[in-house]
Amino acid sequence: xxxxxxxxxxxxxxxxxxxxxxxxxxxxxxxxxxxxxxxxxxxxxxxxxxxxxxxxxxxxxxxxxxxxxxxxxxxxxxxxxxxxxxxxxxxxxxxxxxxxxxxxxxxxxxxxxxxxxxxxxxxxxxxxxxxxxxxxxxxxxxxxxxxxxxxxxxxxxxxxxxxxxxxxxxxxxxxxxxxxxxxxxxxxxxxxxxxxxxxxxxxxxxxxxxxxxxxxxxxxxxxxxxxxxxxxxxxxxxxxxxxxxxxxxxxxxx
Ligand code: NAP
Numbered sequence: 297x298x299x300x301x302x303x304x305x306x307x308x309x310x311x312x313x314x315x316x317x318x319x320x321x322x323x324x325x326x327x328x329x330x331x332x333x334x335x336x337x338x339x340x341x342x343x344x345x346x347x348x349x350x351x352x353x354x355x356x357x358x359x360x361x362x363x364x365x366x367x368x369x370x371x372x373x374x375x376x377x378x379x380x381x382x383x384x385x386x387x388x389x390x391x392x393x394x395x396x397x398x399x400x401x402x403x404x405x406x407x408x409x410x411x412x413x414x415x416x417x418x419x420x421x422x423x424x425x426x427x428x429x430x431x432x433x434x435x436x437x438x439x440x441x442x443x444x445x446x447x448x449x450x451x452x453x454x455x456x457x458x459x460x461x462x463x464x465x466x467x468x469x470x471x472x473x474x475x476x477x478x479x480x481x482x483x484x485x486x487x488x489x490x491x492x493x494x495x496x497x498x499x500x501x502x503x504x505x506x507x508x509x510x511x512x513x514x515x516x517x518x519x520x521x522x523x524x525x526x527x528x529x530x531x532x533x534x535x536x537x538x539x540x541x542x543x544x545x546x547x548x549x550x
Contacts, residue, residue, distance in 0.1 A: 309549060312337060312372045314386060315348060318509055319404055320378035323542045324348035332549065335370070339386070342464055360392040367399055374549060377536065378404040382443070382503055384530045391535055402548045403536035408506040408529055409514065418524040424449035427501060431525045435498030439491075441513060442503045442527055459495045482509040488516035503527035 311327065311334035313320055320336065327334045328349045338345055340354045357363040367375065377390040387403070394401035409415055419434070421427040424442075428449050431438050439459045440450060444466065450458065454471040463480045470476055475495065492500070492513075500517045502510075504526055517524050532538055539545045 308373060309333070310370070310372050311335070311374045311376055311549065312367060312370065313348075313376045314379045314390060316341075316345075316383065317378055317380050317406075318507065319406055319542065320376075321346060321348040323376065323378055323404060323545055324350050326542050326546060330546070339383075357389070360389040360396075363389050363393040364396055367393060367397060372399055374400045374402060376402045376404055376545060376549075378545075381405055381408070381505060381529050382527075387532070395535060401536045402545055403532055403538045404542075404545045405532060405538060405540060406505075406507040407540050408504040409511065409526070410504065412514065414514065414518045414524075415526075418526045421525055421527050424527065427525050427527050428452075431499050431501055434523045434525065437496050437498045438501055439495065439497040439499070439513075440501045441510070442501055446503070446527075457495070459491075459497060483512045485512045485515045485519070488513045489519060492516055492520055492522060497522055500524045504529045 309332050311332055313324060313327070313334055313336045315321065315324070315336045316338055324334065324336050325348070335351045335353055336348045338352060338354045339356060357366050375390055375394055377387050379386045390401060393399070419430045421430055424446055427442070436456045437459075438450075438453070438456070439461070440447065441461050444462045444464060447460065447466075454473070456473055458471070458474045459477070460470070460474060461477045461479055463478065465478055466476060500513060500522050502513065502524065514524065537548050539548055
C-alpha cells in the first residue's frame, strides 16, 4: 500500500493526463514507475500517434461537460494538462472542469523559446493575421511550420512558392505554388539547413512551441540569416499549478 514518503504517493491519487506531447509521454513513463494510477488521453487527430506507456483513451470528451462527467465517473483526483501550448481549447475545458469539480489542475507546459539568444531578433506576432502581414513584408518564399490548423490564414498566398511542413496529410487542396512535406521530426540542424537552402526560403514561420524537438529549424535559420516570424503563445489558465518539467509535475502530485 502506498505511503506518503519521498517516492510514494497517497493511494487515492488518480490522474487523468491530457497528452499529445513529448512531455506527456515522458510523464507517463515516470508515473508508470510510481504507484499512481493514471490514464493518458489523446485527441485522436493523428492516425498513428506515438503512444505513451500505460492506459490510454483516445478521442474528445464532448466539451467541458463531457470532461466533468468522465472525471467523476473515473474518480479522477488530479488532472494534468500536458497538452501542447497552442491546444488552447482543451486547456480551457480542463480549467473549467476543475473549477466545477474541485479536482486539482496541474499544467505541465514546456518553456517557450523566448529565452533563446536569437529570440529578440525574431518578428513576434500576436495572431495569425499578424503573422501573415509581417511575413509578407519580409519575403516571398516562406517556410510555414506553424501547423495544419494555421494554414487557412495563408490561403491568399497563391502568388508565391510556399513550403509547408505538417504531421498529417491535408484533406484539402493547396495552391499550385505550394510544396507540402509530411514529417514529424525531430529534425537536425543539418537537415533543416539543407531543406531551407534547397527551397531558397527567405522567411521562416513558426509558433512558440518551445522544447528541443523542433528547435533545429531556428538554429538553421540563424545560421542562414533567414528572418523568423513567431506566433506568441496564448496565456495559461489562471487556476492551474504550472510546472515546466516532469520532475516538477511529480513534485506537485506528491
Ligand atoms: P484543441 O484545439 O485545444 O482541442 C480541440 C478539442 O480536441 C478539444 O475540445 C477536445 O475535444 C479534443 N482534445 C484535445 N486534446 C485532447 C486530449 N489530449 N484528449 C482528449 N481530447 C482532446 O487541441 P488541438 O490544438 O487541436 O490539439 C489536439 C491535440 O494535439 C492535443 O492533445 C495537443 O496536445 C496535440 N498537439 C497540438 C499541437 C498544436 O499545435 N495545437 C501540436 C502538437 C500536438 P472535446 O471538446 O470533445 O473534449
